Amino acid sequence: MHNEHSDTHFQTRIDNGEHIEAKDYMPENYRKHLIRQMSQHAHSEVIGMQPEGNWITRAPSLRAKQILLAKIQDEGGHGLYLYSAAETLGVSRVEFIQQLQSGKAKYSSIFNYPALNWADVGAIGWLVDGAAIVNQVSLQRTSYGPYSRAMVRICKEESFHQRQGYEIMAKMMKGTKDQQAMAQDAMNRWWWPALMMFGPHDTDSPHSSDAVKWKIKRETNDELRQKFIDKTIPQAELIGLTVPDDKIKLDEKTGHYKIGPINWDEFYRVIAGNGPCNKQRLDHHIKFHEEGSWVRDAAVAYKQKHSTKELQTV
Amino acid sequence: MTKQEAIYKYALRLGDDALILGHRLSELCSRGPILEEDLALTNISLDLIGRTQALFIYAASIEGKGKTEDDLAYRRSENNYGNHLITEQPNGDFAHTIARQLFISSFEYLFYSELEKSKDETLSAIAKKTNKEIKYHMQHASDWTIRLGDGTNESHKRMQNAINDLWMFTGELFEMDEIDAQLLPEGISVDLIPLKTNWNNYIKTVLTEATLKVPEDGYMQTGSRKGIHTENLGHILSEMQYLQRAYPDAKW
Ligand SMILES: [Fe+2]
Numbered sequence: 001m002h003n004e005h006s007d008t009h010f011q012t013r014i015d016n017g018e019h020i021e022a023k024d025y026m027p028e029n030y031r032k033h034l035i036r037q038m039s040q041h042a043h044s045e046v047i048g049m050q051p052e053g054n055w056i057t058r059a060p061s062l063r064a065k066q067i068l069l070a071k072i073q074d075e076g077g078h079g080l081y082l083y084s085a086a087e088t089l090g091v092s093r094v095e096f097i098q099q100l101q102s103g104k105a106k107y108s109s110i111f112n113y114p115a116l117n118w119a120d121v122g123a124i125g126w127l128v129d130g131a132a133i134v135n136q137v138s139l140q141r142t143s144y145g146p147y148s149r150a151m152v153r154i155c156k157e158e159s160f161h162q163r164q165g166y167e168i169m170a171k172m173m174k175g176t177k178d179q180q181a182m183a184q185d186a187m188n189r190w191w192w193p194a195l196m197m198f199g200p201h202d203t204d205s206p207h208s209s210d211a212v213k214w215k216i217k218r219e220t221n222d223e224l225r226q227k228f229i230d231k232t233i234p235q236a237e238l239i240g241l242t243v244p245d246d247k248i249k250l251d252e253k254t255g256h257y258k259i260g261p262i263n264w265d266e267f268y269r270v271i272a273g274n275g276p277c278n279k280q281r282l283d284h285h286i287k288f289h290e291e292g293s294w295v296r297d298a299a300v301a302y303k304q305k306h307s308t309k310e311l312q313t314v
Numbered sequence: 315m316t317k318q319e320a321i322y323k324y325a326l327r328l329g330d331d332a333l334i335l336g337h338r339l340s341e342l343c344s345r346g347p348i349l350e351e352d353l354a355l356t357n358i359s360l361d362l363i364g365r366t367q368a369l370f371i372y373a374a375s376i377e378g379k380g381k382t383e384d385d386l387a388y389r390r391s392e393n394n395y396g397n398h399l400i401t402e403q404p405n406g407d408f409a410h411t412i413a414r415q416l417f418i419s420s421f422e423y424l425f426y427s428e429l430e431k432s433k434d435e436t437l438s439a440i441a442k443k444t445n446k447e448i449k450y451h452m453q454h455a456s457d458w459t460i461r462l463g464d465g466t467n468e469s470h471k472r473m474q475n476a477i478n479d480l481w482m483f484t485g486e487l488f489e490m491d492e493i494d495a496q497l498l499p500e501g502i503s504v505d506l507i508p509l510k511t512n513w514n515n516y517i518k519t520v521l522t523e524a525t526l527k528v529p530e531d532g533y534m535q536t537g538s539r540k541g542i543h544t545e546n547l548g549h550i551l552s553e554m555q556y557l558q559r560a561y562p563d564a565k566w
């Protein structure tokens with residue numbers, strides 16, 4: 001079905017490092033891949049507001065409360081940029097939200113884990129945003145123009161997220177025994193899921209090859225994961241946190257850390273819907289979306305009334 | 315009461331208003347009717363917590379007992395809180411959230427415009443900064459009141475209900491006690507009595523455009539400035555103060 005000539009031309013543009021823009025020719029599968037990936041990314045930003053949001057009302061200082069509010073607000077803003085960027089591919093935000101709520105579209109599985117103590121807010125910022133940044137920095141060079149530009153904007157804010165998370169962890173590690181225990185507990189629970197955020201090993205990754213050819217994905221899952229591991233382990237050691245993996249070893253020759261085996265059964269179980277919070281996160285989203293429907297209807301009705309009124313007076 | 319004590323209490327309860335309303339709005343994070351609105355409400359919450367911080371830092375410095383703004387926020391019990399009852403009322407549906415914001419922000423706009431002229435330089439500076447934000451809060455709440463009032467039948471009904479439900483908490487905004495009275499001749503506090511007419515006019519204008527009725531003045535709830543609150547405040551504080559109370563030696 002594809003116009004061979006255009007596909008060849010498209011690939012040449014990709015190979016030349018050009019950005020593809022919304023109105024440019026693109027193979028249907030390129031579009032599909034982007035729609036899936038960008039909407040999943042947008043949904044992740046929005047669903048990701050929930051675990052941290054769980055601690056806003058219990059934030060232990062005025063400063064912490066403001067930082068957390070600002071951080072979550074950023075994430076919602078990222079959701080907005082990404083929905084707009086994804087809409088350039090011909091799918092509306094309403095449709096994206098339907099796909100999320102029906103389970104057809106996914107979001108990052110990391111948000112199916114619960115935020116159980118205050119240090120989880122630190123661990124999420126440090127590890128989850130930290131992992132997301134590695135991925136997003138790489139995506140700044142993605143081939144689709146609107147996605148790439150959204151990533152540039154988002155990356156500017158993300159480093160603050162990672163820093164504030166690390167600051168919380170560092171503060172707690174300098175604090176009382178209870179605080180240290182909370183921080184270590186959060187570390188134990190978030191470390192492995194954060195590593196899983198990069199997806200399956202390259203040898204088992206179903207989407208990678210086309211995405212690499214089209215330069216949607218610029219680095220592989222394992223390459224990105226390794227970057228994250230190498231930057232994070234020294235940060236943990238610096239503040240006295242133990243990484244919950246007794247197989248960690250620094251390879252002196254390569255300068256990279258080797259880690260123990262990732263529990264892929266858990267990864268696939270959570271993706272399949274059986275994580276601790278999958279149902280809770282979606283139910284929450286659906287509940288407040290439905291409760292807000294009368295507000296959205298009212299806004300539309302008001303707009304229509306007033307635009308017709310204006311038309312009548314003209 | 316010495317002048318310093320009066321200023322301390324004055325700043326403290328203004329901070330309490332901002333803190334408790336800011337807390338209420340922060341409960342709405344990830345619960346807005348649409349993502350844009352989620353962000354707008356969070357933004358207002360952020361402004362309010364920021365204002366709280368400025369006022370509590372000032373209050374703590376006047377008190378001179380070496381307390382921090384967090385001691386004031388997290389270590390007082392409800393009968394030491396002086397926030398208006400309306401700030402602690404639950405978010406309810408979106409119409410209630412908006413009605414509460416409309417009543418409070420339009421009052422605050424008038425109030426802080428006057429406080430800008432306070433002879434107390436710190437209060438005046440805080441008022442100037444916060445009033446720029448309040449203008450936006452007031453606009454936001456007014457726009458939504460009009461949209462919901464003049465939207466669908468359902469939204470009209472909900473908006474009118476919310477206005478009616480919260481009306482009994484608006485009288486308290488204009489109450490003056492001995493602290494206001496003591497600081498008034500000094501040119502520090504705001505005379506609330508003259509604000510009432512302007513406030514009524516503003517509310518009437520917005521509600522009329524929203525095709526809503528202004529409620530009749532009935533009995534007005536009172537008590538917050540004396541530390542007598544609705545049952546809501548205890549729950550807010552038990553949640554908000556949880557970590558500070560459970561781990562009193564910890565620094566956060
Ligand atoms: Fe994120």
Ligand SMILES: [Fe+2]
Nearest residue numbers: 045074075078
């Ligand atoms: Fe983000």
Ligand SMILES: [Fe+2]
Nearest residue numbers: 075129158161
């Ligand atoms: Fe982030």
